Amino acid sequence: MRKDKDYYKILGIAYNCDKKEIKKAYRELAKKFHPDINPGNKLYEDKFKELGEAYSILIDDKKRLQYDILKGFITTKEQTPEQTKNQASKAYSPKKPGAESSAEKNKKSEINFDNIFKEFTKNFTKNFENTKSDKKSSNEAKKQSPQKGEDISSEVNITVTEAFNGAIRKVNILRVDTCPKCKGKRIINDSSCNNCNGRGEISSHKQLNVKIPSNVKENSKIKIAGEGNKGLNGGENGDLYLLIHIIKNSYFSFDGLHVHCEIPITPSEAALGGEIQVPSIEGFVNMKIPPETRSGQKFKLSGEGLPDGNSGKRGDQIVTVKIELPSNLTEREKELYKELSRERKFNPREHIIFEK
Numbered sequence: 001m002r003k004d005k006d007y008y009k010i011l012g013i014a015y016n017c018d019k020k021e022i023k024k025a026y027r028e029l030a031k032k033f034h035p036d037i038n039p040g041n042k043l044y045e046d047k048f049k050e051l052g053e054a055y056s057i058l059i060d061d062k063k064r065l066q067y068d069i070l071k072g073f074i075t076t077k078e079q080t081p082e083q084t085k086n087q088a089s090k091a092y093s094p095k096k097p098g099a100e101s102s103a104e105k106n107k108k109s110e111i112n113f114d115n116i117f118k119e120f121t122k123n124f125t126k127n128f129e130n131t132k133s134d135k136k137s138s139n140e141a142k143k144q145s146p147q148k149g150e151d152i153s154s155e156v157n158i159t160v161t162e163a164f165n166g167a168i169r170k171v172n173i174l175r176v177d178t179c180p181k182c183k184g185k186r187i188i189n190d191s192s193c194n195n196c197n198g199r200g201e202i203s204s205h206k207q208l209n210v211k212i213p214s215n216v217k218e219n220s221k222i223k224i225a226g227e228g229n230k231g232l233n234g235g236e237n238g239d240l241y242l243l244i245h246i247i248k249n250s251y252f253s254f255d256g257l258h259v260h261c262e263i264p265i266t267p268s269e270a271a272l273g274g275e276i277q278v279p280s281i282e283g284f285v286n287m288k289i290p291p292e293t294r295s296g297q298k299f300k301l302s303g304e305g306l307p308d309g310n311s312g313k314r315g316d317q318i319v320t321v322k323i324e325l326p327s328n329l330t331e332r333e334k335e336l337y338k339e340l341s342r343e344r345k346f347n348p349r350e351h352i353i354f355e356k
C-alpha cells in the first residue's frame with residue numbers, strides 16, 4: 001500500500017464508488033493493458049501491475065479503509081485505544097473527498113465505512129491484545145494496569161571453544177516495540193499512523209552484544225532481562241532468553257570428558273621431532289613430537305578435555321598424528337628424496353606375509 005499512489009485515479013473511479021464499479025473499471029483496464037496484447041512492452045507490464053495493486057487494495061474493505069485513512073480521505077480523532085474500541089462508530093469523520101460526491105453519496109458511504117471501521121478497529125485492538133502475555137480480560141481496569149511484555153527467545157550457535165572459554169556474541173533479535181513515529185498513540189494529526197498502520201507498535205530489529213559465560217552447556221538458557229517485547233501501560237519489558245547450541249565441529253570428537261582430534265605433521269617433523277601447536281577446546285596448546293614419530297601415533301594432552309560439571313576436573317585430549325606430504329614437489333625435493341632412499345635400503349613391507 002503506497003500513500004504516494006492514487007488508486008482511485010489509477011482505476012479512473014470516484015472515491016466513493018462501490019465494489020461493482022471497482023470490478024468493472026479493473027476488468028476493462030486490465031484487458032486494455034494486458035501484457036499479452038503488447039508482449040515485452042515494459043510500460044504495459046508496469047501499468048498492468050499497478051492496476052492489480054490498486055484493485056487488490058480497493059476491493060478489500062479493510063485495506064481500502066486503511067488506505068483511505070492513510071490518504072486522509074477519512075480521518076480519525078486522536079483518542080486512547082480504549083476509546084477507539086468503545087466508540088468505534090464515532091471514531092471517524094468522513095472528509096469531503098472533493099467536489100465529485102454529492103451529500104447523499106457521502107451519507108451512503110458513511111454507513112458503509114461505519115461498519116468497516118468497526119471491524120477494522122476491532123481487528124487491530126484484538127491484535128494489540130494478542131501481544132500481551134496475560135490472558136484476555138474484559139476487565140477495563142486490568143487492561144490499563146501495567147503489564148509486563150512477552151518474553152522472547154533466540155538461538156545462539158557457539159563453538160566448543162567458545163562454550164569452554166565464554167564469548168561475546170552479536171545477537172540479532174526481532175521484538176515488539178512502541179512505534180517511534182506515533183509514540184504508541186496510533187494516530188498522528190488525526191489520521192492513522194502510517195509507520196505502524198495504526199497499531200501503535202512495530203516489530204523492530206535490534207543487535208545486542210551478549211556475554212556468554214564460560215563452561216556453558218548445550219541447551220542451556222541465558223536470560224537477558226528487559227530485552228523482550230515492550231511492556232504495556234508502563235509495565236516492564238519482557239526478557240530475552242538465548243538458547244545455547246554448541247556446534248560439534250568436525251575437528252573434535254568427544255568421548256565423555258575426553259576430546260579427540262587428528263593433526264597433520266610434516267615428514268621432517270615426524271623424522272626429527274619438534275614442537276607443534278594443536279587446537280584444544282581452550283585455544284592452541286603446544287605439543288612435543290618426539291623424533292621418529294609414526295603416522296597414526298597417539299599423544300595425550302592431560303587435562304585438556306572437557307571439565308566435569310561437578311568437580312571441574314578436566315578430561316584429556318587425545319591427538320592422533322598423520323604424516324602429510326606436500327604436493328607439487330620441486331626438482332630439488334625429488335633429488336633429496338632420491339638421496340634419502342639411496343642412503344638406506346628401507347622396505348617397510350618386508351614383514352608383511354601374504355597368505356596364498
Ligand SMILES: [Zn+2]
Nearest residue numbers: 179182193196
Ligand atoms: Zn505509529
